[in-house]
Amino acid sequence: MSDGSAAASSRAGRRAAYERLRAERPQMFANPPGTPIEIVFDEKLQDEAAGLSAEAQRDRGLPAEFGDIGVLYEDSYLKLVKDAVRFPSGRLGTYIRTFAAVEGEGVVVFATAADGRIALVRHYRHGCREWHWEFPRGFAEPGLGGAQNAAKEMQEEVGVAAGTVNFLGWLDGQDSDHKVGVYHVTADLPEEPEVTAEAAEEGIDGIRLVTARQLESMIRAGELTDMFTLSAYAIAVAGGVVARP
Numbered sequence: 001m002s003d004g005s006a007a008a009s010s011r012a013g014r015r016a017a018y019e020r021l022r023a024e025r026p027q028m029f030a031n032p033p034g035t036p037i038e039i040v041f042d043e044k045l046q047d048e049a050a051g052l053s054a055e056a057q058r059d060r061g062l063p064a065e066f067g068d069i070g071v072l073y074e075d076s077y078l079k080l081v082k083d084a085v086r087f088p089s090g091r092l093g094t095y096i097r098t099f100a101a102v103e104g105e106g107v108v109v110f111a112t113a114a115d116g117r118i119a120l121v122r123h124y125r126h127g128c129r130e131w132h133w134e135f136p137r138g139f140a141e142p143g144l145g146g147a148q149n150a151a152k153e154m155q156e157e158v159g160v161a162a163g164t165v166n167f168l169g170w171l172d173g174q175d176s177d178h179k180v181g182v183y184h185v186t187a188d189l190p191e192e193p194e195v196t197a198e199a200a201e202e203g204i205d206g207i208r209l210v211t212a213r214q215l216e217s218m219i220r221a222g223e224l225t226d227m228f229t230l231s232a233y234a235i236a237v238a239g240g241v242v243a244r245p
Helices: 003-024 043-059 146-158 197-201 212-220 227-238
Strands: 070-074 078-086 092-100 106-112 118-125 128-135 165-172 178-188 204-210
Touching: 003 070, 003 078, 043 078, 043 092, 070 092, 070 197, 092 106, 106 227, 118 146, 128 227, 146 165, 146 197, 165 227, 178 227, 197 204, 204 212, 212 227
Parallel strands: 106 178
Antiparallel strands: 070 078, 078 092, 106 118, 118 128, 118 204, 165 178
């Protein structure tokens, strides 16, 4: 197969995957009334937008295929998608966004012991190459509802079975379809929880139980900066489930 034929085949595959995703999750391709950024589905307009994007890539010394429309990459966690769009001025362009590989509910777990102390895990995040103190969290899992997923993450990352599990609120990704539920999980937590082999394999090397005041002190000191944890804590505070001794 020639380079040109291979490129055309790859381009067609990306578009076909895009159309399958559009059929599976139509709500993520809707153009509500008054939208300032319209997704375009006409093939000629998509080709024009892709051509403009390819030209911009070439000008930057990058492969023209980086301008392709469609599903550019996918694995067991996410899909990287590039849409053809029309801006308010009428100009055509492209927008990149991510989709969860599994349509469902990711979770952040606000876990508390009987005395109200909050569980934090020390997690090494490959993306930023740094350690973070954060709440347990996880991607959507096939066949699991949010509450079930929260209990699963509690067991996997903290090594303790969940007691009660209550929904607190939503976190929405601005550049993705990731729907993340915040759950308050109570559990019989030991004074010094031990890191399980399963948690260590994920990059977790420590678990702490802290009071709300200690957690807020960590935030002020810049020791806790994870955006999911900060957002989930704000929801927990607003929901009145934070114990403040």
